[in-house]
Amino acid sequence: MNFELDAVVIEENCRASALASRVVGGIPPSVQVSYVSDGRPAARSPANTRDPFGAGKRRMVVMRRRSPFLMGCPASSTQFACCGYLVLVLASNCPMDCSYCFLQEHLANNPGFQVFANYHDAFEELDRLASGSSGRAFRVGTGELADSLAFDSLTGISRDLVSYFSEHENLLLELKTKTDEIDNLLALEPRGRTLVSWSLSPMRVFATCEHRTAPPHARINAARRVLEAGYKVGFHLDPLIAYSDAEQDYLDLLDNVFDAVPPQAITFFSIGGLRMTPGLRTTARRRFPDDAMLLGEEVLGEDGRYRTFTPLRLRLFSKLRERIVKACSALPVYLCMETASVHHRVFGASPLTPAALGSRLAGR
Amino acid sequence: MNSVEVERQLLRWADAKALPAMYVEKWLVLDESSRTRLLEIAENLRMRTGQFITSFILLEEVAVRESQSIGEILARPRLRRVLNSAGSGPGRARALLDELRTLRYPRLRRASARLAEEVAAITAPPGIKIILPRDLASDEVRVEIVAHGSAELEELLAWLKAKSGEFVRLAAMLGGADSGLEFEDARTLAEPQAERANESARCAFQK
Numbered sequence: 006m007n008f009e010l011d012a013v014v015i016e017e018n019c020r021a022s023a024l025a026s027r028v029v030g031g032i033p034p035s036v037q038v039s040y041v042s043d044g045r046p047a048a049r050s051p052a053n054t055r056d057p058f059g060a061g062k063r064r065m066v067v068m069r070r071r072s073p074f075l076m077g078c079p080a081s082s083t084q085f086a087c088c089g090y091l092v093l094v095l096a097s098n099c100p101m102d103c104s105y106c107f108l109q110e111h112l113a114n115n116p117g118f119q120v121f122a123n124y125h126d127a128f129e130e131l132d133r134l135a136s137g138s139s140g141r142a143f144r145v146g147t148g149e150l151a152d153s154l155a156f157d158s159l160t161g162i163s164r165d166l167v168s169y170f171s172e173h174e175n176l177l178l179e180l181k182t183k184t185d186e187i188d189n190l191l192a193l194e195p196r197g198r199t200l201v202s203w204s205l206s207p208m209r210v211f212a213t214c215e216h217r218t219a220p221p222h223a224r225i226n227a228a229r230r231v232l233e234a235g236y237k238v239g240f241h242l243d244p245l246i247a248y249s250d251a252e253q254d255y256l257d258l259l260d261n262v263f264d265a266v267p268p269q270a271i272t273f274f275s276i277g278g279l280r281m282t283p284g285l286r287t288t289a290r291r292r293f294p295d296d297a298m299l300l301g302e303e304v305l306g307e308d309g310r311y312r313t314f315t316p317l318r319l320r321l322f323s324k325l326r327e328r329i330v331k332a333c334s335a336l337p338v339y340l341c342m343e344t345a346s347v348h349h350r351v352f353g354a355s356p357l358t359p360a361a362l363g364s365r366l367a368g369r
Numbered sequence: 370m371n372s373v374e375v376e377r378q379l380l381r382w383a384d385a386k387a388l389p390a391m392y393v394e395k396w397l398v399l400d401e402s403s404r405t406r407l408l409e410i411a412e413n414l415r416m417r418t419g420q421f422i423t424s425f426i427l428l429e430e431v432a433v434r435e436s437q438s439i440g441e442i443l444a445r446p447r448l449r450r451v452l453n454s455a456g457s458g459p460g461r462a463r464a465l466l467d468e469l470r471t472l473r474y475p476r477l478r479r480a481s482a483r484l485a486e487e488v489a490a491i492t493a494p495p496g497i498k499i500i501l502p503r504d505l506a507s508d509e510v511r512v513e514i515v516a517h518g519s520a521e522l523e524e525l526l527a528w529l530k531a532k533s534g535e536f537v538r539l540a541a542m543l544g545g546a547d548s549g550l551e552f553e554d555a556r557t558l559a560e561p562q563a564e565r566a567n568e569s570a571r572c573a574f575q576k
Binding site for chain 1: 480505
């Protein structure tokens with residue numbers, strides 16, 4: 006995919022890193038490169054810019070991460086039935102620009118597209134996780150605060166990651182993406198320890214909301230190709246947006262997936278309704294005032310987020326679950342950021358604990 | 370009124386109602402028909418500032434959802450009927466807001482009406498109150514029992530037991546079952562058939 010950068014800022018102490026060399030060697034000559042002692046100010050929201058978040062996406066900051074790389078999923082909460090997902094923060098922000106993206110609020114003060122040159126330090130954290138787990142398996146993803154594969158042709162991080170995870174039986178790497186940037190992956194041997202997942206939306210959501218992403222058919226095609234190359238694949242129907250023809254469009258989308266990828270070969274589907282805090286909703290509508298998908302029938306829920314009103318949301322969840330189960334009854338499906346009671350209504354059973362579900366998804 | 374007069378009158382109304390500058394600016398940049406029709410409702414319905422702002426926001430949102438201008442939306446027969454109806458200005462303003470909410474949240478309105486009918490059909494005795502979640506924002510059905518003494522409580526509990534099937538059905542409807550949200554009907558919620566055909570309102574949310 007062809008993402009554009011205005012500038013690359015590199016921390017002096019990362020100048021000699023392999024990542025900085027790959028980036029400097031891979032960007033077009035027109036992109037300005039500068040070196041600074043501390044990359045953090047460059048990642049902050051610039052003054053006098055009408056759209057600081059959008060501007061941040063075009064400014065790559067290669068820097069050292071000062072905090073731990075590994076953390077619990079920021080979406081997890083005791084009020085939801087969660088999936089036990091762990092997040093490895095190797096980058097922050099993303100060159101694509103989805104109108105509903107939570108990063109618009111989450112990274113409002115820090116919108117620079119940060120890529121962490123010391124990412125090899127993350128392997129020590131993962132070693133500790135893997136060795137201290139007494140047989141438990143973990144699913145660890147890099148696609149929460151960034152897209153896992155956007156700019157991978159430039160950074161090449163996936164090569165080191167896939168190689169590391171291929172040697173750890175109880176760790177599963179999840180590379181979550183809306184791109185079709187899989188060339189690096191196809192040259193690697195994942196040994197069953199890397200799963201590539203795609204967030205999928207119908208064509209109308211893609212065309213309206215998902216700016217600079219790969220179209221749905223390209224994502225599905227990429228999924229088929231990585232599956233053939235030995236990777237596991239999963240899909241996230243998230244955020245599910247309840248526009249008036251959504252039900253049929255999402256069912257058609259599922260049919261398109263099952264036409265290209267055998268359902269038995271899919272590791273999981275996750276489903277999550279569009280949810281927005283009031284702050285995110287305001288920001289998103291300000292940045293995308295003509296996006297009708299941001300003006301659906303959402304109401305303020307008990308958790309302080311706007312979601313599609315309950316009967317409609319649950320109806321859509323149930324319809325999609327039915328179609329997935331019809332395609333393959335053993336294919337795991339879970340809901341993201343929904344309560345146990347909603348889970349029970351949709352699946353007719355109580356959810357597993359996050360640890361149990363996480364381990365199951367990682368081990369399948 | 371020509372556009373200069375509309376603008377002058379609009380500014381006079383905004384000033385008298387202390388309309389925040391942000392809304393005045395938004396109003397001024399609308400196309401002429403939208404600007405004029407908005408002034409018409411503000412004046413004719415003697416809207417309060419809050420009512421005007423709410424109407425304006427709802428109209429802006431419906432305009433984006435349905436790819437129409439505010440002027441076109443306000444020209445719809447069902448809204449004209451409210452504007453031209455008898456009654457006090459504030460009463461008609463409330464009715465207009467109600468219509469705008471129905472346009473903005475068509476399926477929510479229909480599901481709420483369907484559930485309210487279901488609750489009414491249960492015909493609960495005075496000691497029992499069935500409470501649905503506000504804006505159907507959760508899947509919780511609350512049943513409140515107010516009883517004075519054990520005999521009354523026993524009677525109400527027996528009534529509840531006898532009606533358990535209807536309560537279960539209500540709970541299922543909150544979960545999306547048979548709540549009037551069937552796919553093929555989803556686009557017909559905002560307008561009666563004939564009216565929609567006349568207006569040829571093309572909803573951006575439709576294929």
